[in-house]
Amino acid sequence: MKARLRFGIGAKLFTAIFATCLLVLITMHWGVRLSFEHGFVDYIKRGNEQRLALLSDALADQYEQHGNWEFLRNNDRLVFALLRSLEQNPDRSAQLPPHGWRTQFWILDQQFHVVSGPRNAMPNNGFRHNITTSTGKIVGWVVGAPPERLTRSTDINFDQQQRRTSWIIVALSALLAAFVTYLMARGLLAPVKRLVDGTHQLAAGKFSTRVEVGSEDELGQLARDFNLLASSLEKNEAMRRAFMADISHELRTPLAILRGELEAIQDGVRKTTPDAIASLQSEVVILTKLVDDLHQLSLSDAGALAYRKQNVDLVQLLEVCAGNFAERYRSHGLRLSLQLPEHAPFFGDPDRLSHLFINLLENSLRYTHSGGEVEIRAWREGEFWMLTFADSAPGVDAADQARIFERFYRTEGSRNRASGGSGLGLAICQNIAEAHNGTLTASDARLGGLKITLQLPHVPH
Template identity: 45%
Template sequence: MFKSIAHSLAALSDRFFHRANIRLKLFYAMLALIVALIAAINGAGHYIFNRDFLGYLNEQAQQRMEDMVPRLEQAYREHGNWDFIRGQPRVWFELMKPAIVEHNGVVPPSGPPLTPSDLTGATLRFSLLDAHRQLVIGYPNIGPDARLRPLLLDDTIVGWVAQTPFENVIGAIDLRFQQSQFLAQLIIAVVAVMLAAFLVVRISGVLTRPLTRVARATHRLAGGDYATRVEVESGDEVGRLAQDFNQLAMTLERNEQLRREFMADVSHELRTPLGILNGQLEALEDGVMQPDAQTLRSLKSEVEHLNKLVGDLYDLSLADAGALAYRQTDMDLLPLLRTSVQVYGERFSQRGLTLTAQLPAAMPVHADGARLQQLFNNLFENSLRYTDAGGGLHLQASLQEQHWHLVFDDSAPGVPPEAMARLFERFFRVESSRNRASGGAGLGLAICRRIVDAHQGSIAASASPTGGLRVTVVLPARFEEQP
C-alpha cells in the first residue's frame, strides 16, 4: 500500500513539476518556499508561546506558591485545622497576598503590591487541599497536571497547595484569540501566495523570455537554418548562452559551407581526369587515336592524378578523424632532407629552377619519418608547380628555442596577403598566376598542416623576401638526456 502511494506521489510530481515549464516550476518553488516559511514561523511561534511565555507564567505562579506556603503553615499552627478557611474566600485571598517588603530601603505605598503572578491570574489557579488531598478551598478543577506542594507542621503533612498550569485553564476568550491568530496567519499566507504569483509572472517573464528565444532558435537551427542568430541583451549567464549559441550557429554554418564546397570540389577534381580518360578511351575505341606509347603515357598520367587525389582525400579524412597512423621514433632529420633535396633537385633543373639548402650538421627529432617525407614532398611539389622559370627554392634550417625552424623560400609569383590565411584549407587554390593548369587539387598544404600538428609543431605562410611564398615549419627538437 505504501509503495503504491509513493508511486502515485512520484507520478504526480513528475506530471506537475518535471513536465512543467520554467514559469510553473518557479511558481511551485516559490509557493513551496512560502508555505515552508509560514509553517516554520507558526511552529516557532507556537513553540515559543508554550515553552517560554506559558513557562514563564507557570514559573511566576510557582514562585508565588512558594511564598504563600509559610503563611499557610503558620495559619494552620494558630488554628489547629483548616476549618477557619473553609467557605471563607476573603480569608483565602488574604493568605495569598504577599507581605509588604521594602525595596532598596523604600517602603511601597499603601495597599498590597501587585506581582506579575497577580496580573496573570495565578491566585485563581491555586487550590488548598487537606492532608488527604481533599479540596478545602480554591480552584476546584484540579487535574493530574497540577503541581502539588506539601504543607508541614513538625515534619507532618497537614495539607497541600495545588497549582493548575496556565494552559489547562484557557477559556473561550483565549480560544477566540487563537482562532483570530490562525485566521490572520491564513490571510497572510493567501496574500503571500498571491504576491508570489505576481512576482513569478514578472520575474519569469524576464528570465524565460531570452531562454524562449534561444529554444526557438535552437529548433530552427536543428531544422537546418544555420543563418539563425539570437540577439544578446545581457551579460549574465543567459547572455553568454546566447553568445555561445551564435558561435555554434556560425560554426555550423561555416561547416555546412565547407561541406558543400568540399563536395563540389571533389566532384570537380574527379570529373576532370575521368572526363579525359573517358574521352581518350572513346577515341581509342573509335580508332581516332592509336594505342601508342604517347597515348598510354597520357592515360597513365591521368590515372596517377586520380590515384594521388584519392590518396590525398583518404589521408585527409583519416587526419580529420584522428586515425592517421604515426610511428614516431628518435631520428635525425638531416638525411631525410638531403635525400629530398637530391631527388627534387633534378626535377627543379628540368623546369629551369634552382634548389638550394642550408642545413646544420645534425637535426635530432622524435617524429614519423614517412609522414615528414610526405610533408617535405608536398612542399617541394608546391614550389615546383607554382614557381616561374628562372627562379628557385631555398631551404634553410636552424635551431631556435629548442625547436627546428625550416624555412622554404621560393621566388615569384607571390600570394596575395588576403589569401595567406586560407592556404592550408582543403581545395583552396589562389586565383592568380600561382593557379595554373599544372596545379594540384589544393589538398597538399592541408595535409601538411595536419602532419605538423600531429608532431606538436606549427606551419605558417607569409610573403618571401625573394618575391614568392615563404612557408615556415617549426618542429620540436630532441635533446640527448644527460647521464
Template identity: 40%
Template sequence: TVAVAAGVALAVIFGALLLSRAVLRPVHALTLAARGLGEGDLGRRVPVSGRDEIAQLGGAFNRMAESIQAGEERQRRLTSDIAHELRTPLANLRGYLEALRDGVVEPTPELLDSLHEEALLQQRIVDDLQDLALAEAGALTYHRTEVELRELLETGRQAHRAQAEAAGVRLTLEAPRPVSVTADPDRLRQVVGNLVGNALRATAPGGTVTLALTADPERAVVEVRDTGKGIPPEDLPHLFERFWRADAARGRATGGSGLGLSIARQIVTDHDGTIEVRSAVGVGTTFTIALPEPRDPASPQEGGEAPSARR
C-alpha cells in the same frame, strides 16, 4: 493579521512567478533553438545577457551552433571544389573514349599517353583527398622514428635535382650540422617534396631554391626559400585552403592538385610543429617548418625504448 498574511502570500506568489519567468524564458529559448538546430536550421542562436549559469549555457550553445554551421559550410565547399576539379577532366576522358570507340579519332600512342596521364592526375587528386580526410580525422598513420633532417633534406634535393636542372633553377642545401627529431620520415619527405615542387614551379630560370636547416634547444627549423615571383599579401591567408592556387592560370598539370599545402600543414601539426609562410612580390617566398625537441645525433642519447607510432 489575515490581511497581512494574504499580502505576504500574494507577494511571494508574484515574486515566484517573476522568478520562474526569468528562469524559464531563456530555458524555453534554448529549447526552441536546440529543436530548430536539430531540424537543420543552422542559423538559430539564442540571446545572451548577464553572466549567470544560464547565460554561460546560452553562450556555449551559440558557439556550438557556429561550429556546426562552419563545418557544414566547409563540407559544402569541399564537395563543390571536388566536383569542380573532377568534372572537366572526367568529361574530357569520356569524350575521348567515346570518340575512340566510335572510330572518330585514331588511337595514337600520343593520345593514349595523354589519356593515361590524365587518369594518373585524377588518381592523385583522389589519393590526396584520402590523405587529407584521414589527417583531419586524426586517423592518418604515422610510423615515428629518429629522423636525421640533414639527410632527409639531401634526399629531397636529389629527388628534385632533375626537375630543377630542366627548369634552369639552382637547388641548394644549407645545413651546417646534422639535427635529429622524432617523426615519420616518409610523411616529412612528403611535406618537403611538396614545398620544393611548388618553389621550383614558382621560380624562373636562373633563380635559386634553397633548403636550409637550423636548430636551437627547443626546435628544429626547416626553410624552403625561393627567388620566385612571390605571393601577394592578400593571397597569403588562403594559401593552405583546399584547391586554392595563388595563380589562377595554373591548372592541375602545372600547379598540382591544390591539396598539397593543406596536407602538409596537417602533417606538420600532427607532429606538434608549425608551418608558416612569408613572401614578397618580386623577391620570393619562404616556407618555415618548426619541429619540437631536436637532438644532435652526435650527442649521447638517454636510455629507454624507441618512440612508438603516435597513431
C-alpha cells in the same frame, strides 16, 4: 490512448521553489503556534502565582486578626470578597496581569486540612504558597492547580483568534510566494528557453541562429558557447559545400577530357596511337593523384593517419628528398641549394615528414619559372627547428598567402591548375606539421617567390 501530461522544467522549478516556501511557512506557523501556546500558558501561570501570593498575604492578615481559621470555614463569601478587593486595589508594587483568576485554588490550615476550596481532589503537582504571619510563623498554605491548558472561554477565544489569524497570514504568504516564485522561475528560465528554441533551430539546419547573452553567469557562458558552436557549424557547413563543389570541379575536368578522348577514338576521329594513350594516361594519373590526396587528407582530418614517431635527423631526410628531386630540377632549369646544419635531431615520423618535404619540393618545382632558384635552409632558433623552402618568381600576393593552406584553394595567375596541382598538397603538409606540434606559414621570399616556413619543436636525442 490518453496523451501524457507534459511537466516541463518551468513547472518543475516552480513546484520545487513553491513547495520549499510552503514547507518553510508551515514549519514557521507551527513553531510560532507552539511558542505562543506555551508562552501563553506560562503567562497565565505567572499571573496566578502573583495573585496567590497576594491572597496569601491577605489571608495572613485575616488570620492574625481572628487567631485561627474558623472565620474562613464554610465562608466562601469572605474568600470572594478578598479576591475582589485584590483585583480592585492591588498592591502598587505588584503588577497583576489582566483578566482575573484563571485557576482553581485551595486554602489549607496547619494540619493540611482544606479550609476553603473546590470539592474536587486537590492536585499533587500544584504550586503552593506559604501563609506566613508577621512573626514568621507558617499558619497555612494556598495551593493552586497548574494551568496545563486553557480553561477560560476568553482565553480559548483569544487562542482561536490567534490561530485563525496565523492561518490567514500563512495563506496570504503562500499567495505572495506563488507570485514571486512564478516571476523568479520565469526570469531564470528565460535564457534556458532561448537556448532551447535556438537548439531546435540549429537541429533543423538553421546554422545562422544565435541567442542573446543576457548575463555573466553559467547560463551566459552557455549562451556564448552555443553561439560559438553555431558559428562553427555554420562555417563547417559552408566549408562542406565549398569542398563538395571543389571536388566536383576538380573531377569534372579530367573526366571531361577522358570522355572527349574516348568518344573521339570511338567515333574514329582520333586513332588509337601511343600519343592518344599517353594523353589518356596523363589524365588518369591526375585523377589518381587527386583521389590519393583526398584519401590522405581525410585520414589526417579524422585522426586516423598512423604516425610512427622515432628519433630522426631532419637534415638527413631533407638531403634524401632533395637528392630525389635533383635531376627533375635540372631538367626544368632550376637550381636547388641547401643550407643545412650537420644534424637536426627530432622525434617524428620519418615517412610523414618525407611526405611533407616532397610536397613542398613538388610545389616549388611546379610553380617556379625556368631559370629560377629554390633554396632550402634549416637552423636552430631557441627551442625550435626552423626550416624554410624559398623559391624565385612568381610570387603570391599577401592576401592569398594566408589561404594557400586551404584545400582546393589556388591563387590567380601562374600558380593555378594549369600547372597540374590539385590544391590539396599544402593542406596535407599543414596537417602533418600540426601532428608534430609544428606550424606552417607562408611569406614573401627574398628570391622573389614564395617562402614556406616550417617550425618544429626541438627534441634532442
